[in-house]
Amino acid sequence: MAVAFEKYHGTGNDFLVCEVSEPVDDWGAFAITHCDRETGVEVDGRRGADGVLVLSIEGGDRVRMRLYQPDGGTAAMCGNGARCAAQWAARRLETDEFAIDTPAGERYARVGEEVIEIEMGVPSFAPSEIPLAREESLIREEVEGWEVTAVNTGVPHAVVFVDDVSTVDLASMAPPVRHAEVFPEGANVNLASRSERGFDQRTFERGVEGETRSCGTGAVAIAVVAKRLGLVEDERVSVSPPGGELLVEVPENGPAVLSGPVAFEGRGEVAP
Template identity: 35%
Template sequence: MRVPFIKMHGLGNDFVVLDARERPLPGTISSSNAKALANRNTGIGCDQLIVLEPSAAHAFAMRIYNADGGEVGACGNATRAVALLHGEAATIETTGGLLALEPAKGGATVNMGVPRVDWNQIPLDYAMDTLSMPVGWRELKNPVAVNVGNPHVIFFVEDADKVDLGTLGPEIENDPLFPERINVNVASGVGENHLKLHVWERGAGLTRACGTGACATAVAAIRRGLVGDAVTVTLPGGDLFIEWREGESIRMTGPATESFRGEFEWDDFA
């Protein structure tokens, strides 16, 4: 059976979107066929596979699979892309919780929910202060941990460009301290209320942009008093604008783009 797809991206973080809200997929998405579709050599190619499904209580549900086939709870860039596709304000379900989205010119504003900062909410393997964790990996030390639907650890350094995240990222991601693995963020200040960020994404590797990473990094910087409550986060793919106050939900604003549409044969990837 031929299945339509939509290729989209947010600041270069790219997705294959399968819209099953009205037309069900021929079968169930598994780790293996998500990984096959995401393969850039033999599949369509993407950082994340996004599946939209009906919801009894909300506008629709969104499921998110990383390029390695693992399912995750949230993806900020994909949520903006889906907002662009949906075309109107909505509340949607994810396995990480409810997200409120609103299309804006060239993209969307997304309410990403209230961040979680307790050690067992990240989760970590044992109790510790998540605002200045007493751990380190080579030159990266004393990170902040934040869960925004996905777990993140954030290191503040003098110059994020000088960190070999391609080497350190997978080492930290798979450390036993993080029982569900971890997304690794390295950030540095580039001006008042302005951060530069590089992200090693759990299950996807180095990425041009990570919406949940930008949200987690902004929350970490605000909690440490490094910035105010409205922050521009510059990633290799471009800028995201993050707003957050203690006890409130995170608001993320940024662009999203539809690249092209096509079809694939379901049995080729089943």
């Protein structure tokens, strides 16, 4: 029996979207098989994906989202994934504002013609919420030779500000930080550097175990840390990963908001 899917990307961060009712016994194994960049499913000339979003409409007014990553594991939250889920759900719910239930909590979505906004929850520097293997926050301290600030924006992130993200060998520097002892559950590793519009971004994602074209929770992490360190004063911060531009709103009180475009890539069927 075949499994139907749709594929979306948010600023290059791409996902296979499946309904929970599809005949799949092990979604983790499904993600390992079909997200592989060399042998996975091919849509519009690109193989694989950054994850599988398993979705269901709940109660007629909200969508339930679970993300399975290319290594077979799960992530509690994914900003670009939630924006893709919102695009998928909007026409089924026939409304442009609704809630998305994630393991990280309830997130509200607003779907516009060109931009989809997701409330990302309140970021936390608390060691127990990241989590860290210590009782103090990690703010601009050396980890594996890099000045790191740690924050949870739905999942744990290590943020490193550099002069130019394009000059850093992310594939070499990120794994030691991602697996550092201070991060008992690991962390996504984000590089950020100043740009004309805000900050450029590159991210090594936990679970993907490599660089992705975009990371929504990482963009929020960069904006939140930049504000914490006094690098920006505005509540709205532009963050540009390789796949496009994202806008992050970081209010003094309340949840951060992630905004950006989403594109439909195609649909198809694969073996379970």
